[in-house]
Amino acid sequence: MNIPYTNLPRLVIIGGGFAGVALARKMVKENVQLVLLDRHNYHTFQPLLYQVSTSSLEPDSIAYPLRKIIKRGKNTYFRMTEVTSIDSNEKKVHTAIGSITYDYLVIATGARTNFFGNETIEKNSMRMKNLPQALNLRSLLLENLEQAVITTDPEKRKELLRFVLAGAGPTGVELAGGIAELQLNVLPRDYPDMDFSEMEIHLIEGADRVLPPMSTNASEKASKFLEKMGVHIHTNTQVTNYESNLVSTNTDLSLKTATFIWSAGVTGAPVKGLNADTIIPRANRYKVNEYNQIEGYNDVYAIGDIALMQTDEYPKGHPMVAQPAIQQGNHLVKNLKRHLKGKPMVPFKYFDKGSMATIGRNKAVVDLGKFRFGGFFAWFVWMFIHLWFLVGFRNRFVTFFNWTYNYINYDKAARLIVRPFKNKEENAIERV
């Protein structure tokens, strides 16, 4: 891997998501040789992926080169590669571009889409966990509209103009809202010869309400907003299959659609090689102690979505979202620094900053401890916080400009089919 040996202890971090980046950004200043590995050469701000899919933003607004994030350090190295396995006896990580030894290993590989073993759905559905997938989805949405406008077969047009999403967590809700925005404000001017009352958006959720991880207050408000925008919500319904453009469920509901998006769950993306019992079976996450050490190892850590730290408050681990990942990354900085100085580590404590979801123009819901609110102010808070957390002034500015422009002009400028969606198989390549 062409990385020199030095006297410094070597810290290898697998994954440049929220957790890995939070850790890497601060550790570059410490007395370690830092090696960051990722499949992509950029960090992705996943909460805004849906805006790439719905033509609001281009990738450069929500992605940031990983090399730029870590370049301030002299003893830091980035390698774009896929990790294949870990050999903890030899303290080695094996990758597609060779092996590397570690003194400290941090696994921050995040989560992948969870199809709960349904291979047909995995093969046929769209998903949105990374930038190439988000761009594929954008192209498919726009290509379907181009198809719909030329077809004279009313059944086929229905299929092309019907968008079905499985899973009404934040991703499903925000994406459904984004597509509804296109339907209401942007597309009718683009396609004056098409009747957009024919376009349908369906959001299917297994639980009894949308946004199940949020408060019932947020769920109710989000439902109301979505329904006002024309989104059909089907709760207490589980999608069982999607084949030949037909979505089947465990109820009477079945829908013909050319676009089926699976946002019904995520599961950890562990690496091969550690003891099998370190992975909690169904969650696919590493069991870690309060210092984020993986059970049975004292030099191997896991942070973010891939880590499952059982606490009294979170017996099933922290939610698989950005905040715990960032906080665990930052906390591990503190602990590694203490460890390097021979001091004992301190336990991680999650500070719940609340959760939020945007539904569309002027519409969002926020749970902030006891404060639960929705509507214009929530939407404003949502925007401010998302801008704040974007990496770098440039990304914040470009995003802010695009949002302002889109807001004033009821427009979404990036409706470009630059990634023609010929091959669904290609999309099935899941990337960490």
Add this chain to the structure above:
Amino acid sequence: MNIPYTNLPRLVIIGGGFAGVALARKMVKENVQLVLLDRHNYHTFQPLLYQVSTSSLEPDSIAYPLRKIIKRGKNTYFRMTEVTSIDSNEKKVHTAIGSITYDYLVIATGARTNFFGNETIEKNSMRMKNLPQALNLRSLLLENLEQAVITTDPEKRKELLRFVLAGAGPTGVELAGGIAELQLNVLPRDYPDMDFSEMEIHLIEGADRVLPPMSTNASEKASKFLEKMGVHIHTNTQVTNYESNLVSTNTDLSLKTATFIWSAGVTGAPVKGLNADTIIPRANRYKVNEYNQIEGYNDVYAIGDIALMQTDEYPKGHPMVAQPAIQQGNHLVKNLKRHLKGKPMVPFKYFDKGSMATIGRNKAVVDLGKFRFGGFFAWFVWMFIHLWFLVGFRNRFVTFFNWTYNYINYDKAARLIVRPFKNKEENAIERV
């Protein structure tokens, strides 16, 4: 194609490049039914494609949705499709999505990369005539650097860090300058563990100077600028082959490289079906009269790169660049309006507004009639004019912001590998 018949005469335009868009934008207000056909759903500002390839801009800065351009008209239709042939007896255009009759047909299909019959080069080289190709090139450049940093084989590293361009017209010069900018200002900070003195850029040109269509003054200045930035220029040299990473030429020069970019020429992209003798053989362009009517037809026009209008001043036709295309599009608006009113058409006259090329930071050359200048002021003029000609306030603003940001920070923010370049074949799909 699902377009209703009306009492209005139907004008079909094939191609949404500079010529087609100039025509369509104004004809939407006239008493015609306008049908615009293009393979892409966007107009591309081709002069800035090289900035997409070199990570300065994202597609949404230089592309504009065609539906947005024509949506002001009530009797206007856009269809994204590929035209397969023309039947002038039945006055029909055949496409991948069905046939359409026309009263007036305007062919504005532009140009494609010219490989002069060399199939090996066509198969193995990169090109940059549209957005997907420009994004492919960006990913390849960045992927090669990621490869170079891990290799311990000095020969292989040389190949990965050597970039060879054939053809020193404006595209070749601007792209070579853009890559040199990356080498000088951006990449060394990204790859502190790589020695960028090993990186080489070679620009190969068959003529005896770079920028052969411009003045000798511009050529000399451009050469000086390029050499100052470390670009190796080889004039009077023709590339004869590129195979197994080896560029061969008709001189002693041969170069091993993983990145070979072909910018050595363009040729017209005519449509099947019209009389064979309407196409000038080597140029592949339609022979048109002074009203842009294709020889032998009075209801079929050609404008832009695909049209070859022989005049005393331009016996081989106008240069295949944006200005003649825009002017012919605008002029045809005038003539079609006259024709619809029963007035005689007026001949086209090209007004040469000059030409220019940018080489890098603070460096450009401009030929403006008798005024020939280079350097900082030329660079300023180049920027201003390119911003001016971008479609829409938003694209201008985003481009302007990115340029300012990149200039101040010696940065190029879009260095994201979002289109991993796995398959060179895919890139070979030439699109009009």
